[in-house]
Amino acid sequence: MTAREREIVDRWNACAYYRLIGMRAVSASEGTAVLELRVGEEHHQAYGSAHGGVLAGLIDAAMGLAILGAAPDGEGCATIEMKLNYTAPAVRGTLTATGRILHEGRRMVVASAEARDDAGVLVSAGQGTFQRFRPGAG
Amino acid sequence: MTAREREIVDRWNACAYYRLIGMRAVSASEGTAVLELRVGEEHHQAYGSAHGGVLAGLIDAAMGLAILGAAPDGEGCATIEMKLNYTAPAVRGTLTATGRILHEGRRMVVASAEARDDAGVLVSAGQGTFQRFRPGAG
């Protein structure tokens, strides 16, 4: 990672939500990004596996970080919408999410992401639309 | 709510994820459900509003609870997939999410949900697909 990519990763890891949920950005480089989340009982829903919100946050972040890592300096991105499938329950262990850019438009970027467990099993896959913006701009 | 609906709501509120994120099921009745979440700084991403994962968890739960409230005794439901739009940032205050059933199939149920802030502004709207199952069944 470049110093700028490192700065982005550090800034995201400093977010309150990342600490609350135990999510960690690992890298953002050339239109891809990697995050990790160690699933524990604190993430569980009524059936004993990670709640959909946990995985959705991970997929959202993987896509957003892939986009931000490739964005011009000072540009931010906001999730307009996303869709994700839940393909296997995540009960414990470390999930690794990988995001990548599918299409970069002038105002919008489309990305996809997937999250896999320790055994390499796909637990979630998603696709989303993001809006470029400059913080402070109208 | 009937005693059974109250039991479902209580069971969901006892989930670890609900306590972690501060989400609360309010009601589940006749194919609709209501949940609340008080947004605080602990939910924020880098731009100072609730992370997409927080809202996704709320939308997912509102759809799932609407379905479960209407399901036969002993039946569970798992989110197969969902799609959600983020229509306004949620910075603070209480979000209210409402889920409703769009279509009940034999094995699958389609639902939608929306979340609004204290001022009634739509912050997220989604649609998802759920699978019926009987816990313990193959």
Added chain:
Amino acid sequence: MTAREREIVDRWNACAYYRLIGMRAVSASEGTAVLELRVGEEHHQAYGSAHGGVLAGLIDAAMGLAILGAAPDGEGCATIEMKLNYTAPAVRGTLTATGRILHEGRRMVVASAEARDDAGVLVSAGQGTFQRFRPGAG
């Protein structure tokens, strides 16, 4: 409908795709729109019901027309993305699709739509994101 709404409906019905597929815009007014499509064997896929593309076109059009009917004069809208569920096969008869606006932003609009058959059975429900634009603008 006002004269302007009638003009929009007529313009859409004049589209080549509408004639190819046999789709017809019925009305567009106050953020909702109605379209019809008579399903015939020409729409069938290998299993003898309407292909997913037929229903997707109908859902897309119902959302877009709801938005356009409520838009300022001279504004157009383009589908950024959409998600749709297929809830029942459409074999024959007339499908009626209804679109409505969920959220109007400055640049983007979120809408939902559903299509029902002659018996009122839901055959598809979707949600999508649209971008406002002025034709000819950069």
Added chain:
Amino acid sequence: MTAREREIVDRWNACAYYRLIGMRAVSASEGTAVLELRVGEEHHQAYGSAHGGVLAGLIDAAMGLAILGAAPDGEGCATIEMKLNYTAPAVRGTLTATGRILHEGRRMVVASAEARDDAGVLVSAGQGTFQRFRPGAG
């Protein structure tokens, strides 16, 4: 392609919808599939590019054919739902859609697809959920 894959491709190309819309399945092998569609004025919406339904049908078919090519003999698949982004207008020329399997479950399969124009520009990308079934089974 094996004889069985060729048989599937031929069967899909014989569908009425394929002839109506001018779509052609090219190949289905090892969890991927390729289709082509030559965009003409007959596909256009009011703004002079292919209607969303045309691209949705292509994306749906690319995912479904990827799944069917990899399925056991005699098994069919039905689209439960899909989400797709429209990333560039398709005005004319030949679109090539490629589908691939993301996850194979016992009852459901998740797939993604993308469509590109003659110049290799991404015009649409989607992700969908499909249900396995045996024609004639309950």
